[in-house]
Amino acid sequence: MPATVHVRELTADDLDAAWELGRFAFGSEPQRPAHHTATVPGLTRYGAFDDSGRLVGKAVDLRHDQWWSGRAVSAADVAGVAVAPEARGRGVARAMLTALLRGARERGAAVSALYPTVAAPYRACGWEAAGVLRTVNVATAALPRHQPSPDLAVRAGTPADLPAVADLYERVTRHRNGMLTRRGELFDFFAADGGLPGDGLTLVEADGKLVGYATWQRGRGYGADSVLTVDEALAVTADAARELVGVLGSWASVAPTLRLCPLDGDAVSRQLPLESAREHERDLWMHRPVDVARAVTARGWPAHARGAVDFHLTDTFADWNSGTWRLAVADGAAELTRVGGEADLRLDVRGFALLYAGAAQARSVAQAGLLHHSPGVDPAALDLLGVGGPAQLLDYF
Incomplete structure (x- = not known):
């Protein structure tokens, strides 16, 4: 296929082709649920087309809201990402996710979560593993x-x-x-x-x-x-x-x-009796900011948390997030403002996702190569970003 693809929102005329693409990718039953080939409010479907007009990829932006310490934060949760086998490895998913993130930012989304079938392509686009949805089996008689x-x-x-x-x-x-x-x-x-x-x-x-x-x-x-x-x-x-x-x-x-x-x-x-539970299934989920300033100001913060820290953020996939920022937290709220100059703490967007979701502390993020700091500078200053505690999901999408 040509090296370029054209990404746009899908219309009602595209939904049959999108269903077939998803059916083959995920091994779905041939009988299609009505909502897969109908316009559904609260989601945006994106498609990637080759030069002949053939649909070679699809992705869905689910317009969820997520709770963060008492406040609802607008999310662009990603689902249904599929690429035709002949088009894989050619940047189709990356092109769709680029369009999806830009569209999500334009409509006001702040954060994004997804369940990957394979994590590497999403890591390349700024998402990072932040938690696991666990399904366990318990002997009923042991209750x-x-x-x-x-x-x-x-x-x-x-x-x-x-x-x-x-x-x-x-x-x-x-x-x-x-x-x-x-x-x-x-x-x-x-x-x-x-x-x-x-x-x-x-x-x-x-x-x-x-x-x-x-x-x-x-x-x-x-x-x-x-x-x-x-x-x-x-x-x-x-x-x-x-x-x-x-x-x-x-x-x-x-x-x-x-x-x-x-x-x-x-x-x-x-x-x-969870000590005797046996894991039935585990579904990794990943997180990333859509708009870092919005992600910080929209959420709730613990009332006891107070402090400020400067850091430089690199987000090659969503360049509007890149730059030097000052995080200030006080009185149950926080703000992220741009500041001039360099910073002793240099954070990758995947490191931001880990800290924001409470999935890791700053020293661990530094050990993972997602946070760099000048000699003598304590990276733990960025633990301020994760004071809200670990995130968890109960919904699979």
């Missing part, structure tokens, strides 16, 4: 036995309960980092059918108020290989978490294995 509490009510949920479920999800996640807000027109589009998100929804209430929930899929059979998949189990009190885990444990006789994605340090995880 702690629990006497139902007389102060809590447990019942099956209905679609009418979904707004309360969304509110509880937000109570658990909004003060964490990296979690999707699950707000906006993209989520509204997929929730428009009004159905439950799985086979069942279990609710725990105290005085009529929702304090815990689990969404689950029953699976097939009731023998030794039967699995109860818990898509999500969250609670806002320890008592509610114990009640939920007690309900899940009641499946032991017909579903010997419980499969779920634990949320680090939350109320439900503290009730689970």
Whole structure:
């Protein structure tokens, strides 16, 4: 194929070709879901075309928001990146990601996350591995036995309960980092059918108020290989978490294995025998800033954090981020402003991603070759960028 490709947003006329390209890349079933060949609000599809007009690559910008310490930050989360086999290794993905990042910046996005099938091409474009979405198997019979509490009510949920479920999800996640807000027109589009998100929804209430929930899929059979998949189990009190885990444990006789994605340090995880859990699946996710100044000012910061540090940032893929900056943090907010001259700390954009997401400390980033400093200068000054703690995702996209 020619060395050049032409990248533009896909139109409705391109969606059949985009589906076929993705189907072959990811081994999807031949039957195509309706939303793959229809215009969907809240996402932008990009395509790369060769000189003959053939679609040779595609990528999707998901217009999510992510929670960062209590504030919603506009994100350009990337999904569905696929390149035709004949066009691989020729810069097609790079051209699409360049267009996607520029478009995302123009619409106001600050950060970006993605799940890679292979990390190297995304590292070359400034993303860096920042965390893992873990799915584990737990023996259902090993869940702690629990006497139902007389102060809590447990019942099956209905679609009418979904707004309360969304509110509880937000109570658990909004003060964490990296979690999707699950707000906006993209989520509204997929929730428009009004159905439950799985086979069942279990609710725990105290005085009529929702304090815990689990969404689950029953699976097939009731023998030794039967699995109860818990898509999500969250609670806002320890008592509610114990009640939920007690309900899940009641499946032991017909579903010997419980499969779920634990949320680090939350109320439900503290009730689970995770010491005996076995990893079922792990999905690496990567992060990068779309616009570093926006990424810093839009997020929340710990109220106790205070300080300032100058550094030079290199971002060869998104040159608007490059330059010498001063980070100033105080009173639960921060600002990134351009300053003149050089800086003793020189940070690669992948190092910025690691620090921002709380995935590494500055000395480790320096050891990885993503932060350079003058002799006698302590790189730990840049730990200020990561004071918000580690980021985590619960959604796969």
